[in-house]
Amino acid sequence: MRRAGALVLSMAALAGSAASASGFRLPDRSADPRPNVILIVTDDQSLDTLPSNPPAMPWLQAHVFDPSDHWLWFPNAVISTPLCCPSRSTILTGRYSENTGVLDNRLGHALDESNTLPVWLHDAGYTTALVGKYLNEYPFHRLPYVPPGWDRWVAKMNLSAGTTYYGYRFIDQGVSYGTSQTPADYATDLLADRAVGFLRTAPTSAPYFLEFTPSAPHSPITPPPKYVGRFAGVDLPRPPSFNEADVSDKPAWVQGLPPITAQKAELLAEHRQAESEALLAVDDAVRRIVEAAAARGDLDRTVIFFLTDNGYSFGAHRWIGKACPYEECIRTPFAVRVPWVGSRTVDDVVSNVDLASTIAGFAGATVGLPQDGVDLRGILEGGPGTPALARPGALIEYLGGGPVPHWVGVRTRDFTYVEDADGTVELYDLTGRLGPADPGELDNRAEDPAYARERARLASLMLSLRGG
Numbered sequence: 001m002r003r004a005g006a007l008v009l010s011m012a013a014l015a016g017s018a019a020s021a022s023g024f025r026l027p028d029r030s031a032d033p034r035p036n037v038i039l040i041v042t043d044d045q046s047l048d049t050l051p052s053n054p055p056a057m058p059w060l061q062a063h064v065f066d067p068s069d070h071w072l073w074f075p076n077a078v079i080s081t082p083l084c085c086p087s088r089s090t091i092l093t094g095r096y097s098e099n100t101g102v103l104d105n106r107l108g109h110a111l112d113e114s115n116t117l118p119v120w121l122h123d124a125g126y127t128t129a130l131v132g133k134y135l136n137e138y139p140f141h142r143l144p145y146v147p148p149g150w151d152r153w154v155a156k157m158n159l160s161a162g163t164t165y166y167g168y169r170f171i172d173q174g175v176s177y178g179t180s181q182t183p184a185d186y187a188t189d190l191l192a193d194r195a196v197g198f199l200r201t202a203p204t205s206a207p208y209f210l211e212f213t214p215s216a217p218h219s220p221i222t223p224p225p226k227y228v229g230r231f232a233g234v235d236l237p238r239p240p241s242f243n244e245a246d247v248s249d250k251p252a253w254v255q256g257l258p259p260i261t262a263q264k265a266e267l268l269a270e271h272r273q274a275e276s277e278a279l280l281a282v283d284d285a286v287r288r289i290v291e292a293a294a295a296r297g298d299l300d301r302t303v304i305f306f307l308t309d310n311g312y313s314f315g316a317h318r319w320i321g322k323a324c325p326y327e328e329c330i331r332t333p334f335a336v337r338v339p340w341v342g343s344r345t346v347d348d349v350v351s352n353v354d355l356a357s358t359i360a361g362f363a364g365a366t367v368g369l370p371q372d373g374v375d376l377r378g379i380l381e382g383g384p385g386t387p388a389l390a391r392p393g394a395l396i397e398y399l400g401g402g403p404v405p406h407w408v409g410v411r412t413r414d415f416t417y418v419e420d421a422d423g424t425v426e427l428y429d430l431t432g433r434l435g436p437a438d439p440g441e442l443d444n445r446a447e448d449p450a451y452a453r454e455r456a457r458l459a460s461l462m463l464s465l466r467g468g
Helices: 006-022 058-064 084-093 117-123 187-201 262-295 352-363 377-381 449-465
Strands: 036-042 071-073 127-133 152-156 169-172 175-178 208-213 302-308 335-337 393-398 407-412 415-420 425-429
Touching: 036 084, 036 262, 036 352, 058 071, 058 262, 058 335, 084 117, 084 352, 117 127, 117 208, 117 352, 127 187, 152 187, 187 208, 187 262, 208 262, 262 302, 302 352, 352 377, 393 449, 407 449, 415 449, 425 449
Parallel strands: 036 208, 036 302, 127 152, 127 208
Antiparallel strands: 071 335, 152 169, 169 175, 302 335, 393 407, 407 415, 415 425
């Protein structure tokens, strides 16, 4: 196993000395060499916040793109269904939303909680913990409860937007607690405290799985007092698709969106600034969690995943929100730290549907469900020149209805292909494979004869990924 870089080892040594002085033991895991796993999932984080300039997550950004560290960066990572509850259910099962039964944010109760990733890991001998957001509307109008598979459970109740950051309730080991409107109860910081507490007290005789899921930067975006105004006046760049002038090649629901006014654009800019300020607190939490793992002496045997549950569009193609088939909604910042491999960028198209298979694979756990995703360990543990995934793209779909009608498609390295509910077909040449590069998805090529063969290929790939 490769050792971590000097900076990380130095941090681990210093933290380890402090840990020993405070009385808790460093782990003796010679009998169980399996890695620990930390999974960090943010809420509605927009793609352009990692990386960004100035950085919204300075600690994480510096480490992910440090060639001497052990992070892998995936610029083509997608979310199979870009909506909170379906995405989180997919992460927990390795199944598409149409197979979990969780099609929208009101259907978290439909998930079969008896057969999920934490159950598989617990049965394989892992100590498991969830700290943060679980599924929308948990505990689903029931009494507080801890779902199967979780040894440590600190779940924030998400019953109204007004309690996203303050005044929320959370369930700790089945007991409900309230919080105040004071800075001490700012959600990201309180949850980070609980996550670090788990790492300080988890048994040292077995590997652990920690899922840390802060509500930030979900709306109403609220930074902690110490970071309010940090991005004020910063002119954050907009995508080329912002307030798209000509949407005649888009489906009817996009054509019906009004142009964004100057006043609305100014408000969106303020929201983007607040998002970056809220992410500064998430960055602090990530740093504290990694340092806590180092303090245990665990960093060289802990795999860390970072992503968001879905992206968010601040006006791309005139759309404000998530659930759309465009890059701003379906893409996620995705980084994985594997301490025994070197830093590199991996261009393969990966998806949140791949996480359950991959984490179970690292744990040697028995997967309890047919998997729609694939085990990514081959490309995670391989070096430069590792063969690409056999799967040439990833399924994307939205089946939940609402202001965005149903759509289904596929994202490859070069193209996005979408079939919309109104019969519109969209095809975007992201990298310029057959024509001008169109990363902003401004020109729908579905009816262009030069793309007819590619359209047929992508339609066939989409059907095969759906099992059709």
